[in-house]
Amino acid sequence: MNVIKKLSLGLLITLFLSVTANADKIRIGTEGAYPPWNSKDASGKLIGFEVELAWTLCRYIGQQCEIVEQDWDGMIPALIMRKFDAIMAGMSITDERKKAINFSQGYADEVASLAVMKGSNLEGIQTSEGINLSIKSGAVKKDLKTITSALVGKTVCVQTATIHQNFLESGDVGKVNVRTYKTQDEVNLDLTSGRCDVALAAAVAFTDYAEKSGKPVALVGPTFSGGAFGNGVGVGIRKDDTELLKAFNSAINKARKNGDISRIATKWFGFDASM
Amino acid sequence: MDLDLMINSFPKLLNATLITLKLLSLSLIFGLILGLFFAILRLNKNIFLSRFSYLYSYVFRGTPLLVQIFIIYFGLGQLEFLRSSFLWVVLKEPYWCAIIAFSLNTGAYTSEILRSAFETINKNFIEAGDSLGISKKIIFYKIQIPIAIRQSLPAYGNEIILMLKGTSLASTVTLMDLTGVAKYIISTTFKPIEVFIVAGGIYLFMTFVIHNFIKYLEKKYSY
Numbered sequence: 001m002n003v004i005k006k007l008s009l010g011l012l013i014t015l016f017l018s019v020t021a022n023a024d025k026i027r028i029g030t031e032g033a034y035p036p037w038n039s040k041d042a043s044g045k046l047i048g049f050e051v052e053l054a055w056t057l058c059r060y061i062g063q064q065c066e067i068v069e070q071d072w073d074g075m076i077p078a079l080i081m082r083k084f085d086a087i088m089a090g091m092s093i094t095d096e097r098k099k100a101i102n103f104s105q106g107y108a109d110e111v112a113s114l115a116v117m118k119g120s121n122l123e124g125i126q127t128s129e130g131i132n133l134s135i136k137s138g139a140v141k142k143d144l145k146t147i148t149s150a151l152v153g154k155t156v157c158v159q160t161a162t163i164h165q166n167f168l169e170s171g172d173v174g175k176v177n178v179r180t181y182k183t184q185d186e187v188n189l190d191l192t193s194g195r196c197d198v199a200l201a202a203a204v205a206f207t208d209y210a211e212k213s214g215k216p217v218a219l220v221g222p223t224f225s226g227g228a229f230g231n232g233v234g235v236g237i238r239k240d241d242t243e244l245l246k247a248f249n250s251a252i253n254k255a256r257k258n259g260d261i262s263r264i265a266t267k268w269f270g271f272d273a274s275m
Numbered sequence: 276m277d278l279d280l281m282i283n284s285f286p287k288l289l290n291a292t293l294i295t296l297k298l299l300s301l302s303l304i305f306g307l308i309l310g311l312f313f314a315i316l317r318l319n320k321n322i323f324l325s326r327f328s329y330l331y332s333y334v335f336r337g338t339p340l341l342v343q344i345f346i347i348y349f350g351l352g353q354l355e356f357l358r359s360s361f362l363w364v365v366l367k368e369p370y371w372c373a374i375i376a377f378s379l380n381t382g383a384y385t386s387e388i389l390r391s392a393f394e395t396i397n398k399n400f401i402e403a404g405d406s407l408g409i410s411k412k413i414i415f416y417k418i419q420i421p422i423a424i425r426q427s428l429p430a431y432g433n434e435i436i437l438m439l440k441g442t443s444l445a446s447t448v449t450l451m452d453l454t455g456v457a458k459y460i461i462s463t464t465f466k467p468i469e470v471f472i473v474a475g476g477i478y479l480f481m482t483f484v485i486h487n488f489i490k491y492l493e494k495k496y497s498y
Contacts, residue, residue, distance in 0.1 A: 073458060076465040100465040161462030179369075179449045180459070186349065193352035195367055 027084035037090035087236030106232025111223035133227025157196035291456035302377035310385025335383035432489030
């Protein structure tokens with residue numbers, strides 16, 4: 001009996017200690033399913049551009065960090081409910097999200113693109129290389145028109161609660177038959193199976209998948225930026241956490257100045273996606 | 276608590292409930308047919324047929340419904356020969372994949388419920404029929420099946436409720452059922468508690484209706 005008492009007391013103390021110890025750490029939430037931004041290696045360890053960048057930023061802030069895994073569709077609610085203190089999950093800075101949380105300055109930016117399986121009749125669409133939706137020029141409008149007519153009757157797949165879904169539902173490309181998935185992996189699977197005629201995500205998400213799986217996935221149409229696609233990717237932080245926001249902003253400044261962000265970005269993306 | 280959000284999301288969720296009910300009723304119909312078929316197979320004297328039925332219920336009761344949906348939706352979708360076959364017309368649609376998974380799952384449970392109901396029928400009823408010179412076939416259809424259905428009502432009522440909650444997994448294969456739409460609303464408002472409370476309330480209400488309907492049937496057909 002005494003032993004059990006001692007054991008449970010010891011257990012309680014360790015629990016208490018681990019809770020208080022966690023309170024000093026900055027907990028950073030990431031998805032772990034959006035390579036090369038963040039993903040997991042074969043042993044289940046979190047890896048990727050943002051995981052490495054997170055450790056670097058924490059060094060600049062001078063505080064211990066812990067990286068926490070969280071499903072994408074519950075990312076912002078989990079931040080608000082204090083399951084962690086910051087989001088680094090390839091989350092673009094958009095007006096819609098800014099209503100719920102704050103963002104640090106952007107640390108990286110990356111264009112979005114449509115993708116199809118090779119042999120799709122969408123491969124032939126003629127557009128410019130890239131369009132910035134913040135600029136409403138004639139060329140942009142013409143490209144959007146081309147895409148609108150190309151997407152008629154097609155099933156377009158995206159990960160749920162992303163800028164890519166926002167864009168498809170914005171009306172910029174007409175009324176599209178959108179299908180949403182919990183993870184980008186599932187989008188890739190259904191693009192390969194043929195359930196999706198076309199998918200929309202970060203361009204690197206597709207090139208990374210094509211490279212690793214060997215499946216004939218091809219990017220089509222222009223690359224997208226601006227407008228619904230937001231202003232780069234930043235650290236998401238609770239509205240009342242102004243101290244932490246400042247800390248991250250100055251850490252990003254330092255990391256940028258020392259060339260850390262562009263070095264880590266080049267390592268994971270194959271090009272300098274830092275900003 | 277954002278009451279406005281709760282009120283605004285209510286009609287959207289109610290609309291999505293139609294898909295949930297469609298999934299539930301179609302799966303229950305197919306599941307009941309499958310269940311009755313496999314229950315009869317299980318009671319067959321032929322050991323191969325009986326074992327086959329046992330294997331079916333063992334596999335589908337022994338694996339999570341989520342895994343079954345994923346195998347049918349994402350798993351089968353990766354097989355080249357299936358994609359080029361006529362089956363792909365059905366398997367391409369998430370809706371039918373969900374219904375196939377749900378039907379097979381509830382069919383397995385239903386077959387067990389019906390089997391145990393058949394086995395617990397008082398032998399006296401059958402003997403009484405025999406002694407009156409009623410044929411085996413008529414005894415089966417007019418005595419055994421009605422009694423078995425009455426016996427299995429409480430357990431089957433539970434199964435309907437479990438299946439109702441199981442349909443929420445349809446949202447994992449892109450379907451916009453009650454849970455799917457709830458998640459969609461949360462993805463733009465970032466307020467899970469409010470939306471899930473409303474969605475949970477709708478599920479609870481449906482459970483309430485099903486529960487009382489089964490209770491009513493139990494009373495009506497008690498003997």
